[in-house]
Amino acid sequence: MTSIIELLLFPSGLFVLALGLAYEWVDRKLLAQMQNRIGPRWFQPFADLIKLLAKEEIVPEGVNRVLFLGLPVVALAGALTAALYVPLLGLAPAYSFPGDLIVTVYLLSLLTLCMGLAGANTLDRFSLIGATRTLTQLFSYEAPFMLALLAPALVAGTWQISGIVAHADGQWMLLTQPLGFIVAIIGLMGKLEMPPFDAPEAETEIVAGALTEYSGRGYALFRLGKNVELVVGLTLVAAFYLGGVLNPIDFVLKTGGLLLVMVGVHAVMTRMRIEQTVGLWWRYGALLVLVQILIQLVWKVAAA
Amino acid sequence: MTQPIEKIETPKGERFIIPIGPQHPALKEPGHFEFTVDGETVKDATVRLGYVHRGIEKATESRNYIQNLYLLERICGICSHTHAMTYSLGVEKLAGVEAPPRAQAIRVIVAELERIHSHMLWLGVAAHEAGFDTLFMYSWRDRETVMDLLELLSGNRVNYSANVLGGVKFDITPEQAGDVLKGLDFLEGRNRHYLDVVSNDALLLGRIRGVGVMTQADAERLGAIGPTARASGVALDVRIDAPYIAYKDFQPALITETAGDLEARFKVRVREIEESIRLIRLLLEHLPEGELVARMPRRIPAGEAISRVEAPRGEAFYFIKSNGTDTPARVKVRTPTIFNMATVLSLAKGLQLADMPMILVGIDPCFSCNDRMVTVREAERAETWTWNELREHGIKVYQR
Amino acid sequence: MTTQERLQQAAELLAPWTKSTATPEDVRLDVVIDAADLGAAVAALHGARWGYLTAITGLDDGPDAGGLQALYHFIGGAAVVTLRVSLPYDNPTVPSVCGVLASASFFERELAEMFGVTVVDTPNPDRLFLPEDWPDGAYPLRKDYTDVPAPQAD
Numbered sequence: 001m002t003s004i005i006e007l008l009l010f011p012s013g014l015f016v017l018a019l020g021l022a023y024e025w026v027d028r029k030l031l032a033q034m035q036n037r038i039g040p041r042w043f044q045p046f047a048d049l050i051k052l053l054a055k056e057e058i059v060p061e062g063v064n065r066v067l068f069l070g071l072p073v074v075a076l077a078g079a080l081t082a083a084l085y086v087p088l089l090g091l092a093p094a095y096s097f098p099g100d101l102i103v104t105v106y107l108l109s110l111l112t113l114c115m116g117l118a119g120a121n122t123l124d125r126f127s128l129i130g131a132t133r134t135l136t137q138l139f140s141y142e143a144p145f146m147l148a149l150l151a152p153a154l155v156a157g158t159w160q161i162s163g164i165v166a167h168a169d170g171q172w173m174l175l176t177q178p179l180g181f182i183v184a185i186i187g188l189m190g191k192l193e194m195p196p197f198d199a200p201e202a203e204t205e206i207v208a209g210a211l212t213e214y215s216g217r218g219y220a221l222f223r224l225g226k227n228v229e230l231v232v233g234l235t236l237v238a239a240f241y242l243g244g245v246l247n248p249i250d251f252v253l254k255t256g257g258l259l260l261v262m263v264g265v266h267a268v269m270t271r272m273r274i275e276q277t278v279g280l281w282w283r284y285g286a287l288l289v290l291v292q293i294l295i296q297l298v299w300k301v302a303a304a
Numbered sequence: 305m306t307q308p309i310e311k312i313e314t315p316k317g318e319r320f321i322i323p324i325g326p327q328h329p330a331l332k333e334p335g336h337f338e339f340t341v342d343g344e345t346v347k348d349a350t351v352r353l354g355y356v357h358r359g360i361e362k363a364t365e366s367r368n369y370i371q372n373l374y375l376l377e378r379i380c381g382i383c384s385h386t387h388a389m390t391y392s393l394g395v396e397k398l399a400g401v402e403a404p405p406r407a408q409a410i411r412v413i414v415a416e417l418e419r420i421h422s423h424m425l426w427l428g429v430a431a432h433e434a435g436f437d438t439l440f441m442y443s444w445r446d447r448e449t450v451m452d453l454l455e456l457l458s459g460n461r462v463n464y465s466a467n468v469l470g471g472v473k474f475d476i477t478p479e480q481a482g483d484v485l486k487g488l489d490f491l492e493g494r495n496r497h498y499l500d501v502v503s504n505d506a507l508l509l510g511r512i513r514g515v516g517v518m519t520q521a522d523a524e525r526l527g528a529i530g531p532t533a534r535a536s537g538v539a540l541d542v543r544i545d546a547p548y549i550a551y552k553d554f555q556p557a558l559i560t561e562t563a564g565d566l567e568a569r570f571k572v573r574v575r576e577i578e579e580s581i582r583l584i585r586l587l588l589e590h591l592p593e594g595e596l597v598a599r600m601p602r603r604i605p606a607g608e609a610i611s612r613v614e615a616p617r618g619e620a621f622y623f624i625k626s627n628g629t630d631t632p633a634r635v636k637v638r639t640p641t642i643f644n645m646a647t648v649l650s651l652a653k654g655l656q657l658a659d660m661p662m663i664l665v666g667i668d669p670c671f672s673c674n675d676r677m678v679t680v681r682e683a684e685r686a687e688t689w690t691w692n693e694l695r696e697h698g699i700k701v702y703q704r
Numbered sequence: 705m706t707t708q709e710r711l712q713q714a715a716e717l718l719a720p721w722t723k724s725t726a727t728p729e730d731v732r733l734d735v736v737i738d739a740a741d742l743g744a745a746v747a748a749l750h751g752a753r754w755g756y757l758t759a760i761t762g763l764d765d766g767p768d769a770g771g772l773q774a775l776y777h778f779i780g781g782a783a784v785v786t787l788r789v790s791l792p793y794d795n796p797t798v799p800s801v802c803g804v805l806a807s808a809s810f811f812e813r814e815l816a817e818m819f820g821v822t823v824v825d826t827p828n829p830d831r832l833f834l835p836e837d838w839p840d841g842a843y844p845l846r847k848d849y850t851d852v853p854a855p856q857a858d
Contacts, residue, residue, distance in 0.1 A: 034438065035437060035438045035441040035442070036441050036442060036445050037441060125320070125321070125322050125323070126322070129322065129341075129344075129657065195435055195437075196435070196507060198435065199658065202435060202658065204432065204433045204435070204661040205657060205658055205660065205661055206322075206657075267438045268438060269436070269507050270431075270434045270435055270436040270505070270507040270508045270510070270511050271434060271435020271436070271511070272507065272510065272511075273511065273656055273658040273659070274344065274658065275344070275656070276510060
């Protein structure tokens, strides 16, 4: 009974969906304010969702129907499962086992992978180019982002999220591992395809990228998945680098602060071309985080 | 996608074409471009125009000279004053009438305000194409200032209707002049900021520096014009080469850049705003006294006249032939965009797909200027519908 | 170089093909030439780097006044030189100048579709502004054109 509640209502399921919509609103509102616009009202993401769900879903010709309809579900399911393993609201994760960090990170990548497949599944040119870019970008930020989350794990000496959080409790790793933090937060932006890393869905070039052919329910589910990913990603980075999340207020403050930084970066940046993005990640992102881990290892050996 | 599916599948060796327009978020205007790509690299480009032909050149032949003034002002929503002014200058030449000095100065003031408005609009659009939405929002917010100034002077934000044949319709009072100067002070400050952004923002420079380079020789060969040509170092500006009306006494400076890339096109336009501000201040200070309108004959003597005006996008060229009646025998309109369009197609080859929207926008294309001649109707459905029939049809379609 | 010197130079360059000239304005020079000489005349202007082709105007003066004309406007500074070519209604033909001036392609396509002038050897003879299904033989800017011909039933 408890697990059903955990899966469907709290912390995963409906609760994290609502939280995701709330964070989407914060993101849009903050960006609008920074761009000298008014921005949407608080229920706008919710209204968008209902509108999309109510709309007819058009399955284009020449696609694999099962894949086309199934991929959004798989993507959202992946993101929701990931939410079970992270300390949402500062509470203990619903499920936990040694090594759940790896599982969580890959569950998050599942969403991007599904988007890439969804784009490649259709015959639309914009989708195909978008899918290529989505997957190219996935392979560029994934390794540095993963490494950036591993650096705190190395310090804590465990691959279990709750273990790392317990270790990080009150200890701001942002101060001891600034490079890792920068890569983690920029990596999260890449993961969420936020500008300047929005080449995969650059509207002025390829309309909506991989999701161009999606409408109605499929599109709504992908968007929801993105929102959940935003919450999970913010939680992970806040818990690892900002001294853990202790209680709901602490959680809201820290993740909100992170979101503010991300939106600020978004607002002042021009979209990068896909080859610029890849270059940035492999030339600087990977290098920075490797340096960080090297420092960590040397420190650990020296301290021991 | 309207093509049948078997055409879209692209086995090795076949062309993979990315269509942009007439319906595409990059181009909210009805032109159709096809970019043949290999991965992310563009191999070939073609253009198809004419989606919104309105038949204006033909229409001028059935309207009198005064009606045409209003028709031609509506060729373009951005450089509306340019078209009305070029046409008026041509007709005045045919009639042997010259607008009074005060009218000339007011025409130039409106033209320069229009240039500021057009260039700021362009800055926003170009920033949006690059994915820099914050610059887009800010430049369009500031553009409201110049729109408000135009509304203050003329009562309209877009089609100012400043020209009448033989002069202008409204005066500029000293109070209005004061308000305009105040607005210009604000714009000057903002403009300096934008120049700083386009010259120093690292990420934006990553997208515009060295992209789409057009050498001076290329610009001359392909027939580039206006700011696009000036960004490649071609010294072309009708206001300086063949000064008309008040430009004879109030010379603008020639603004050129040598790099020929997108960065140069940004800089040329932003610096031209600066120059326009200087020119307007000068004109407001030395506004000549006198009449606003010279008397025009109703029938224009037979003859042919050519008039040229530097529109925000380059040289606008009008050829007007009169046969001695009150309607022109022929009005030929050559807008700057059609001239620059050829440069896009040749620049595109070898660049990244991601650069295409910016290259396209780099010339500041104006599709309403391009497409102006013929009403397009589908051949199989050529009957004309009245408004009521159209309404009934619409209701029927959406009733289900 | 002053405008008058420019016009003088253009007049000299075009002299071998000139049939008559006119100066409707101080800064303008109208040169009437044969359609066959167009390529050579344009090449002469281009070879001397005299200005650029700003537009090709098609004119239909009606059958009484001598039929069609094609006007090639060149601009050098303030000077405007117009090459004027008269064309008959039956089979109006001009040679393409795109070999010399690549930028003329759009103008030639416009001239061809709007006035029904055959432009020989133009690199891209496709329609520019008119739709693909526009009826053949309907040239909208000719004076005798008043509306689209009624569509034929398939």
